[in-house]
Amino acid sequence: xxxxxxxxxxxxxxxxxxxxxxxxxxxxxxxxxxxxxxxxxxxxxxxxxxxxxxxxxxxxxxxxxxxxxxxxxxxxxxxxxxxxxxxxxxxxxxxxxxxxxxxxxxxxxxxxx
Amino acid sequence: xxxxxxxxxxxxxxxxxxxxxxxxxxxxxxxxxxxxxxxxxxxxxxxxxxxxxxxxxxxxxxxxxxxxxxxxxxxxxxxxxxxxxxxxxxxxxxxxxxxxxxxxxxxxxxxxx
Numbered sequence: 001x002x003x004x005x006x007x008x009x010x011x012x013x014x015x016x017x018x019x020x021x022x023x024x025x026x027x028x029x030x031x032x033x034x035x036x037x038x039x040x041x042x043x044x045x046x047x048x049x050x051x052x053x054x055x056x057x058x059x060x061x062x063x064x065x066x067x068x069x070x071x072x073x074x075x076x077x078x079x080x081x082x083x084x085x086x087x088x089x090x091x092x093x094x095x096x097x098x099x100x101x102x103x104x105x106x107x108x109x110x111x112x113x
Numbered sequence: 114x115x116x117x118x119x120x121x122x123x124x125x126x127x128x129x130x131x132x133x134x135x136x137x138x139x140x141x142x143x144x145x146x147x148x149x150x151x152x153x154x155x156x157x158x159x160x161x162x163x164x165x166x167x168x169x170x171x172x173x174x175x176x177x178x179x180x181x182x183x184x185x186x187x188x189x190x191x192x193x194x195x196x197x198x199x200x201x202x203x204x205x206x207x208x209x210x211x212x213x214x215x216x217x218x219x220x221x222x223x224x225x226x
Contacts, residue, residue: 004155034213043117043217044156044204089155091213099169099212100146103155 002027006090006104013080014112021075021107023064023090031092033057033066033073034101038087047075047088082111117218119205125224126195133191134221138207145188146215147180148204149173156204161212162188195225 007022025033035047035057048057053068062077073090090104118137126132138145143164148156159178161169164185174180177195182188192199202222208215 032213041219043219044206045217046213046215049213091155093213099144099161100158100171101156101212101215102158105154 002031002092002094002102004090004092004102004104006088007107009087009106009108010110011107012110012112015082016079017111019075019077019080019084019109021088021090021109023073023075023104025071025073025090025092027071027092027094030068031094033064034091034093035062035064035073035075036089036091036103038089038106040086044089080109080111082113085109085111117205117207117216119203119218119221121221122219123222123224125226128197128225129194131191131193132195132223133189134203134205134223136188136190136205136207136218138187138205139216140186142207142209142216143185144208144210144212144215145182146206146208146212147188147190148206150202150204150220151200159190192223195223197225199223200225 003026032051034049037047038044048059050057050066056065064075087106089106120135145162147159150156162182177193180190202220204220206215206217
């Protein structure tokens with residue numbers, strides 16, 4: 001079935017470091033791909049999305065490119081801030097059911113000042 | 114509107130007891146979703162409503178689980194004869210047409226002892 005595999009955490013970086021969180025997927029058809037973020041004490045929220053191959057989603061300095069050939073959707077940010085500390089989830093919208101989102105297991109990111 | 118509201122935030126119950134959780138979605142959202150999240154994992158889809166109709170149920174939703182959305186507004190999730198394996202965070206989300214644009218509540222954490 002459809003699934004998402006993402007880099008295990010926790011990931012700890014210094015402020016202003018470059019961030020990559022790897023994500024690969026398995027899916028039938030052409031899913032939409034997403035990154036969600038969960039800040040401490042808050043609900044899950046959509047960070048960015050891409051709906052077709054070669055699309056780049058971006059928001060708040062984060063970017064991810066839908067790579068069909070490598071079935072990947074890696075999250076990147078050029079210079080992280082302490083406020084980026086959160087849990088990040090890669091996810092896809094299943095072709096077989098457009099009503100649900102399939103999530104990866106999450107990557108906890110901590111940024112040191 | 115302050116977003117998706119879930120009550121209670123925490124619930125501790127003895128094995129074998131019944132529990133009920135409530136979700137109040139964003140008022141204009143016609144779609145409502147329930148997910149379950151266990152420690153160290155991403156959310157897993159349980160069920161989805163469009164207005165008052167329950168349109169999809171995961172096989173994770175055993176016979177002991179029932180969800181309702183009687184007037185197409187708030188929803189309840191009931192677990193009968195709770196088991197220790199039911200211990201998890203139960204998340205509710207709501208959206209207009211696109212499930213990826215769903216707003217998530219902060220969840221109800223269930224602990225079965």
